[in-house]
Amino acid sequence: MNAFEVIGGKKLKGEIVPQGAKNEALQILAATLLTAEPVTIHNIPDIIDVNVLIDLLAEMGVTVQRLGRHSCTFTAANVNTDYLATEAFRNKGGKLRGSVMLAGAMLGRFKKAYLPKPGGDKIGRRRLDTHIIGFEKLGATYQYQEKLGCFELATQCLKGTFMLLDEPSVTGTANIVMAAVMAEGTTTIYNAACEPYIQQLCKMLNRMGAKITGIGSNLLQIEGVDVLYGTEHTLLPDMIEVGSFIGLAAMTQSALTIKGAGVENLGVIPEKFQQLGIQLQIKGDDIIIPEQDIYEIQTYLDGGILTVYDHPWPGFTPDLLSIVLVVAVQARGSVLIHQKMFESRLFFVDKLIDMGAQIILCDPHRATVIGLARKNKLRGITMSSPDIRAGQALLIAALSAEGTSVIQNIEQIDRGYQYIDERLRSIGAQIQRIG
Structure with missing residues (x-):
């Protein structure tokens, strides 16, 4: 079995526990x-x-x-x-x-x-x-x-x-x-x-x-x-999974609780998602994301468009830029994603564009996302996972899209996310492995 079939557009609900890092x-x-x-x-x-x-x-x-x-x-x-x-x-x-x-x-x-x-x-x-x-x-x-x-x-x-x-x-x-x-x-x-x-x-x-x-x-x-x-x-909880689940909740308009998120070791990750307009509450070591119809990307104090870029710790981890990019697709507002460290990590955006996203790939390192603000839904397509993090971003997009998506080459996702289909089904996702 080497593909996920995802029926999107379903709101999720419940608790999910991040894996070890x-x-x-x-x-x-x-x-x-x-x-x-x-x-x-x-x-x-x-x-x-x-x-x-x-x-x-x-x-x-x-x-x-x-x-x-x-x-x-x-x-x-x-x-x-x-x-x-x-x-x-x-x-x-x-x-x-x-x-x-x-x-x-x-x-x-x-x-x-x-x-x-x-x-x-x-x-x-x-x-x-x-x-x-x-x-x-x-x-x-x-x-x-x-x-x-x-x-x-x-x-x-x-x-x-x-x-x-x-x-x-x-x-x-x-x-x-x-x-x-x-x-x-x-x-x-x-x-x-x-x-x-x-x-x-x-x-x-x-x-x-x-x-x-x-x-x-x-x-x-x-x-x-x-x-x-x-x-x-x-081992610590995986901060990349924590960020992925925050993005998943926002994209699918779902109320989720991330249990045992390892909050003290997340650095600026919660703040970056809040800059996209995502509401979240930290209670002890849990992160609670309420159901939210619209989230609006912040601008700089002078009105300039927000830029999210990777930087060595305690800066923002490059492993979550793919997630931030896909989450911005349904936000209100625009954001520039600047992937400084790896020159091929943004090459999955063509799949998002095929789904209906408004993204300008400026060069191998930068992409501008013009949020749809939910005026249009993404549409399900057949696509392939190019790497671990892009694969998870595409999975989030598929779960929020209208209709059925097929994600191929899911070994890339399995390399980094354990039983992801089982855990997503436990909170209401319609996802199954197909051959």
Whole structure:
């Protein structure tokens, strides 16, 4: 079954719980390689990308004990350090960008690693320079192995140093941190990413015996240690799902409650949706979105058109720009969406235009949305999901549209959203998988 059939135009109602954070999971799972002792992880999302990484860990020799649908214990006591250079790893790891996260932990603990060409979403150039330059500064050497189709990294001894990252890459920061925690001496990382997922990784590593200070800032200091120990860790709710559900409620004129939204770690996300005119209330750790007929996009104080753009944390995450764009389609007013980081992420707007949206694609990075203010409904069409986040945005559009939509290539959606069809049906959506 590789498509969703969606009958749109139905109001939804009820409570929905966000899954564990996908992007945090990929970092945390890789970090289990840093110790020979058991590490138990809770709230693991049951999605393709995460399950592929768990399979990779098992094939490397990590003992994986399933405690439940969303909890596992990982024991990396007998790791095959050369597995990452095998064809089996390339075939599986090449489909998953998160596989690059294994390199930092392997280099930190075993002094050698292999870095494959990244897979994942086709959303533009996603370079590995930050990772490799960071490893080099710690004392690793690298060379590209043509036959293996990957970079080989090795070191006699990693040594702490000062480094200024050329970009605050989340995966780059995580990889360098995992390598540095067992390096000799002190490592200082300036212009480090400081997303909640990086904070979570650093806190877990500290519980394992690492010595990391500056958590939550863009200046991390890491005093290397000889050994790390086991621990227990619970993943945050996925902030991208939280934002998706806020957008879903607005587009479908539905009253929804997002339970356990991890509000303190959402940053500016609620505020950005409020700038689109969406009403929401925060009650404890829940977000309540009331039924709302019309939401009006704010303008700047001088009357200028609102611009929503991505920016490193604590700015707005690029993973939600697709959702903001689709939500703006039925708003009153106009907004400029500026996707700075990835040059191909806006290329799904042609599907929205086919559905009746008024969007001007200015260039690969910018799109202007002229809201319909519900004067016209979107119409159901057949379309294909190009990447995880665009796929979810198209699903939201389909749920709000008149008639039936078919979304193909839904493996992209399943890579990032667990049982999304089941959970949407539980709040009244008409969605089913078809072959």
